[in-house]
Amino acid sequence: MTDVASPSAPDAAMSHADGKTPPTAEIPVVVAPVRAPELIGGPPPGAATIEAIDACAWFGDHLVLEGVSLVMPAGQVTALIGPSGCGKSTFLRLLNRMHELIPGAAMDGEVLLDGSDIYGSKMRAQQVRTRIGMVFQKPNPFPAMSVRDNVLSGLKLARIGCSDKDSLVEASLQRAGLWKEVRDRLGQPGGALSGGQQQRLCIARSLAVSPNVLLMDEPCSALDPTSTRRIEETIAELRDLVTIVIVTHNMQQAYRVSDTCAFFLAGENSPGFIVEQGPTSKIFGSPDDARTLDYVEGRFG
Amino acid sequence: MSSLSLCWLIFSVLTDGVGWFGFFLVAYVAFLVLFYIATYDRLGRLAAVDRTVTVAVTSAMILVAIPLVSVVAYVLVKGLPALRPGFFTHTQRGVLPSEPASAGGGLHAIVGTIEQVGIALLISLPLGVMTAVFLNESRSKLRRSVRIFTDAMSGMPSIVSGLFIYATLIIPLARDNAIFGFDGIMASLALSVTMMPTICRSVEVVLRLVPAGLREAGLALGSSRARVVWSVVLPTASSGLATGAILGIAREAGETAPLLFTAFGYNLMNANPLKGPQESLPLFIYRFIRQPLESSIQRGFAGALVLMVLILSLFAIARILGRDRTRARRVRRFGPARAVASVVHHDRERP
Numbered sequence: 001m002t003d004v005a006s007p008s009a010p011d012a013a014m015s016h017a018d019g020k021t022p023p024t025a026e027i028p029v030v031v032a033p034v035r036a037p038e039l040i041g042g043p044p045p046g047a048a049t050i051e052a053i054d055a056c057a058w059f060g061d062h063l064v065l066e067g068v069s070l071v072m073p074a075g076q077v078t079a080l081i082g083p084s085g086c087g088k089s090t091f092l093r094l095l096n097r098m099h100e101l102i103p104g105a106a107m108d109g110e111v112l113l114d115g116s117d118i119y120g121s122k123m124r125a126q127q128v129r130t131r132i133g134m135v136f137q138k139p140n141p142f143p144a145m146s147v148r149d150n151v152l153s154g155l156k157l158a159r160i161g162c163s164d165k166d167s168l169v170e171a172s173l174q175r176a177g178l179w180k181e182v183r184d185r186l187g188q189p190g191g192a193l194s195g196g197q198q199q200r201l202c203i204a205r206s207l208a209v210s211p212n213v214l215l216m217d218e219p220c221s222a223l224d225p226t227s228t229r230r231i232e233e234t235i236a237e238l239r240d241l242v243t244i245v246i247v248t249h250n251m252q253q254a255y256r257v258s259d260t261c262a263f264f265l266a267g268e269n270s271p272g273f274i275v276e277q278g279p280t281s282k283i284f285g286s287p288d289d290a291r292t293l294d295y296v297e298g299r300f301g
Numbered sequence: 302m303s304s305l306s307l308c309w310l311i312f313s314v315l316t317d318g319v320g321w322f323g324f325f326l327v328a329y330v331a332f333l334v335l336f337y338i339a340t341y342d343r344l345g346r347l348a349a350v351d352r353t354v355t356v357a358v359t360s361a362m363i364l365v366a367i368p369l370v371s372v373v374a375y376v377l378v379k380g381l382p383a384l385r386p387g388f389f390t391h392t393q394r395g396v397l398p399s400e401p402a403s404a405g406g407g408l409h410a411i412v413g414t415i416e417q418v419g420i421a422l423l424i425s426l427p428l429g430v431m432t433a434v435f436l437n438e439s440r441s442k443l444r445r446s447v448r449i450f451t452d453a454m455s456g457m458p459s460i461v462s463g464l465f466i467y468a469t470l471i472i473p474l475a476r477d478n479a480i481f482g483f484d485g486i487m488a489s490l491a492l493s494v495t496m497m498p499t500i501c502r503s504v505e506v507v508l509r510l511v512p513a514g515l516r517e518a519g520l521a522l523g524s525s526r527a528r529v530v531w532s533v534v535l536p537t538a539s540s541g542l543a544t545g546a547i548l549g550i551a552r553e554a555g556e557t558a559p560l561l562f563t564a565f566g567y568n569l570m571n572a573n574p575l576k577g578p579q580e581s582l583p584l585f586i587y588r589f590i591r592q593p594l595e596s597s598i599q600r601g602f603a604g605a606l607v608l609m610v611l612i613l614s615l616f617a618i619a620r621i622l623g624r625d626r627t628r629a630r631r632v633r634r635f636g637p638a639r640a641v642a643s644v645v646h647h648d649r650e651r652p
């Protein structure tokens with residue numbers, strides 16, 4: 001699917017390094033949302049349901065995650081909460097096959113993306129990762145690229161073609177809530193932005209390839225409260241476009257942004273598992289399990 | 302002062318004929334002891350130990366710097382009188398050995414050095430970078446043995462690489478094909494044998510500094526490993542790659558041994574690296590300095606001066622190019638990886 005891009009696409013992506021700004025001066029205060037142009041060879045459109053069935057994960061001989069089954073419905077925000085070291089991030093990395101990049105890592109179980117197993121023999125890891133984007137804990141824009149090239153880097157790296165790069169850049173940055181701040185600075189290096197802006201640039205970069213699912217691994221833990229609020233607003237706006245799975249240590253954040261919630265826990269020397277999952281209002285309001293109640297009320301963890 | 306006089310007393314009374322070296326050695330030890338006693342008397346034990354060690358370390362530094370400074374100064378004093386602008390525009394064409402050193406020049410040697418080192422760089426930069434990428438980015442089991450191999454290669458005496466080219470290419474093939482005679486390209490091959498591990502090691506260090514988060518970000522966007530290396534890792538490390546290349550050039554420009562039986566040396570201009578013996582700056586020095594005439598020796602020193610200035614300026618360029626990376630490294634130790642580019646950038650913007 002990702003291989004049918006036109007051969008000239010990567011070169012074209014590099015040749016627009018100067019970052020032309022589309023004429024936006026005459027547009028009044030409210031910027032009209034730009035429709036993202038069609039991608040050639042990108043993922044199928046729309047949000048997708050992702051489901052883990054009895055997933056287990058190992059690092060070497062060490063079992064860190066056991067029997068995790070979780071449905072993350074399309075077009076919703078799912079929050080993974082739990083204390084440190086309970087396997088939330090590992091679970092997240094299972095969902096887009098980033099887990100297997102760590103030497104000695106292994107997994108078992110199934111992860112279904114709209115019903116097809118991403119670990120199945122028909123799926124290639126690169127294909128899976130194009131459909132399931134990821135935002136990391138630390139903002140990591142590519143320092144050698146401009147803001148514009150950072151947004152377009154996914155096209156170049158995954159060999160996806162696009163007819164109208166300028167409007168793709170604008171649409172992606174608008175969706176990430178960054179367009180107004182950087183539209184005059186598209187040619188500057190991505191590392192010149194502030195931390196919060198860098199993180200939103202990384203979100204825009206992930207969105208540019210129009211993934212079906214977006215995984216976020218504690219996206220706000222390195223940011224200040226204002227930037228955190230902007231990211232949360234961005235998440236709320238993205239809800240309709242893409243399924244979001246977010247790992248967070250911040251319970252208020254999970255409460256604010258998510259529709260469904262899963263509470264992970266790991267005992268001493270025993271692997272992580274899901275204690276309870278369900279609608280966010282239920283998890284935070286009247287959870288079934290006493291441990292969930294203790295955790296969401298801040299009595300441990 | 303007192304130690305000198307004390308020492309003179311000891312020496313004149315006890316010995317004669319130990320020589321100046323023994324005199325200074327004993328004088329130095331006596332000086333340290335007296336210095337310790339004097340400070341002890343005035344400031345106490347702690348200060349005395351502190352100052353004595355400071356003095357000892359400082360004088361050790363001076364001792365180490367003496368040879369370096371004297372080499373530079375000696376070449377400067379001997380080479381500068383013979384160095385005329387003509388050195389950069391003339392060859393040794395029609396210059397008799399008996400003429401003064403300011404006649405003729407080393408243009409042919411400079412051209413030869415540039416060609417040989419340039420071709421060697423063209424050969425060994427891609428190979429060195431590819432090896433470094435293999436060592437740092439792949440997960441092959443061969444990495445360990447390749448690393449040992451490059452380390453061993455960088456420790457290899459450079460004359461062996463010249464000998465290697467001489468024995469494997471020049472001796473068996475020179476009779477049938479002019480390219481494999483004594484010429485510049487053979488010198489380039491010999492140089493690249495020693496240059497490749499140098500470049501490989503310095504590039505590997507720089508690649509290791511590229512934050513792992515960037516590679517993960519690339520892979521998470523659906524890229525293959527090879528594309529991540531090409532589009533993300535190498536551009537991020539580009540200033541470090543330039544530094545590695547220049548350090549490689551600077552080291553190879555001064556190599557004499559690999560050239561002895563590859564480029565062979567030549568008194569006239571030979572700009573064609575594919576045919577006929579070629580001069581280079583180290584060979585120019587080597588050949589002239591062995592000759593008995595004063596003017597020839599002076600020519601050699603002029604060449605040495607040019608070579609030294611050339612290498613010094615290359616190192617300076619490498620330092621300037623590498624500064625960005627060292628600064629980024631300092632930042633990364635304290636903060637998250639994202640600071641790499643931003644801090645460099647802010648520093649430049651700030652007046």
